[in-house]
Amino acid sequence: MPLLDVRDLRVEFPTRHGVLTALHDVSFSVDKGERLGIVGESGAGKSVAAFAILNLLSRPGRITGGRILFEDRDxxxxxxxxxxxxxxxRISMIFQDPMMTLNPVLTIGTQMVETLKAHRDISDAEARRIAIQRLGEVKIPSPEKRMASYPHELSxxxxxxxxIxxxxxxxxxxIIADEPTTAxxxxxxxxxxxxxxxxCRTHGVGLILITHDLAVVSQVTQRVVVLYAGRVVESGQTxxxxxNPVxxxxxxxxxxxxxxxEPGARLNQIRGSMPPLTAIPPGCAFHPRCDYAEERCRVGVPPLDVIEDHNVRCTRARELIRGVAA
Known part of the structure; x- marks a missing residue:
């Protein structure tokens, strides 16, 4: 049984413009000690998926479908x-900007001790010992001295x-890490x-790495989920x-x-941008930006299809693999 099993997760935001769907039946799982990457541009739904797992959705956001099974609890x-x-x-999260995570008026030691005591019935001395040990594990020099530092005193x-x-x-x-190195x-x-x-390897901790960078995902994760406009468009072994992307x-x-x-040439880019929730195009949401789009791509949302050990949501996927799509 997976450590985390997200099945058909649907997240909606009621607004004055109507109900906007941020996630459409998104499914993925993480085994104990496994590392999963969730990839996509800004607006794809990556962070919404993370916040839904932790029940941290900003109102009026709400989960309207699916299940989030963690250690056999929904x-x-x-x-x-x-x-x-x-x-x-049991689940920790690492956010993009550490200055938004750490309390600027409390020392590092105070924040770490308070965190431990909120979840464990231990003494201040034991909490301090564990905190110093963890600071040493993340390669912070002189961890005892850093316990007395304030966040602004650190790089x-x-x-x-x-x-971390x-x-x-x-x-x-x-651990869910939401763009942990962006800043x-x-x-x-x-x-x-x-x-x-x-x-993660040392402690046997599962990791969900949220990022827009497939290069980082290829180095760190074992499986990857690619999101576009709130839907899974491809997933499989990283x-x-x-x-062999499809x-x-x-x-x-x-x-x-x-x-x-090519050296000295302009960087390649996907034309256009991610559509806002208020203007998701019909059919495959990617078709306005896709070089292979046909009329059928504009009609209905393609189902996820299993192709070469990938889950792929594209009506032309098999043609692309064979190299006959134009």
């Missing part, structure tokens, strides 16, 4: 008190290491991702999806990577 049906016992304990990379240490405090079964420079990004990978959107994301273009 998180979508739990009370607020039961959900608080899981959030931050961006150090702050994100602290956030806090996420590991309660020895969670699953960092490139060299620090690589260090943080390598650190997260090592820690290596197979990256090496859906035109996945192919576009990969071709847009800096290393895919």
């Amino acid at each position: 998180l979508a049906t739990l009370s607020r008190a039961d959900m608080r016992a899981i959030r931050g304990d 961006g990379g150090m702050r994100q290491r602290v956030v 240490a806090i996420a590991l405090l309660t020895e969670p079964a699953l 960092l420079d490139v060299t620090i990004q690589a260090e943080i991702m390598s650190l997260m990978l090592d820690l 290596a197979r999806v990256v090496q 859906h035109p959107y996945t192919r576009g994301l990969l071709s847009a990577l800096p290393g895919e273009g």
